[in-house]
Amino acid sequence: SGTGFYKSTNGGVSFIEVSNVGTGIKLIGVSDDSPSRVYILEASGGKFGGFYKSTNSGGSFSTINHGTKNYFGYSGEADDASGQAPRDMAIAVNPSDADEVHIAGILTWRSKDAGTSFDLTSHWTHNNANRYNVGYCHADIDIMQYHGNTLYVGSDGGIFISENADKAINTNYFTDLSTGLGIRQFYKIGVSQSDPVVISGGSQDNGTSVWKGETDSWTDWLGA
Numbered sequence: 104s105g106t107g108f109y110k111s112t113n114g115g116v117s118f119i120e121v122s123n124v125g126t127g128i129k130l131i132g133v134s135d136d137s138p139s140r141v142y143i144l145e146a147s148g149g150k151f152g153g154f155y156k157s158t159n160s161g162g163s164f165s166t167i168n169h170g171t172k173n174y175f176g177y178s179g180e181a182d183d184a185s186g187q188a189p190r191d192m193a194i195a196v197n198p199s200d201a202d203e204v205h206i207a208g209i210l211t212w213r214s215k216d217a218g219t220s221f222d223l224t225s226h227w228t229h230n231n232a233n234r235y236n237v238g239y240c241h242a243d244i245d246i247m248q249y250h251g252n253t254l255y256v257g258s259d260g261g262i263f264i265s266e267n268a269d270k271a272i273n274t275n276y277f278t279d280l281s282t283g284l285g286i287r288q289f290y291k292i293g294v295s296q297s298d299p300v301v302i303s304g305g306s307q308d309n310g311t312s313v314w315k316g317e318t319d320s321w322t323d324w325l326g327a
């Protein structure tokens with residue numbers, strides 16, 4: 104059907120469909136710490152659709168109930184009805200601790216109890232990151248990947264990392280590594296006739312930026 108979950112025990116020669124999972128688009132998360140444990144993150148119409156856990160290498164799954172939570176939306180309370188999954192959708196499991204699961208859509212979340220509950224780890228605006236006392240990470244997250252003890256996050260705004268991501272959550276939870284990357288796509292720019300020159304531009308998924316000749320630097324001043 105293209106909407107289920109399938110498992111092979113013979114190197115991909117044949118597959119069997121596994122029951123007890125939904126029909127939305129899915130991502131799979133596993134950890135070297137416990138290879139027989141498999142997590143499924145599921146989308147539904149752009150929003151969070153479900154979270155499932157297997158303890159027998161994907162032979163069967165149990166649903167972890169998150170009520171009406173929407174971890175793919177814009178809200179730090181996970182209580183809105185928005186989302187852009189699977190456009191924005193990611194999962195990563197700590198290779199040293201299978202209980203620690205990170206998921207993302209527009210925001211990032213962490214579970215330390217094998218997906219039973221998730222806590223916000225970053226917000227897509229600096230003001231709300233400070234308000235919730237979480238890290239800042241650019242919106243529209245496409246991938247989360249562990250390398251050693253460091254969690255890498257790839258988004259429309261660049262690369263962010265969290266070293267030892269099991270640490271306490273605060274405004275320093277993520278570090279932005281995007282400085283110097285030539286990744287900004289401007290749609291339009293406007294150049295002032297003043298001296299020093301001021302340039303303003305709007306870019307794809309990275310908001311509005313201003314360059315001032317007197318400081319020879321760019322400043323982001325409106326959204327993502």
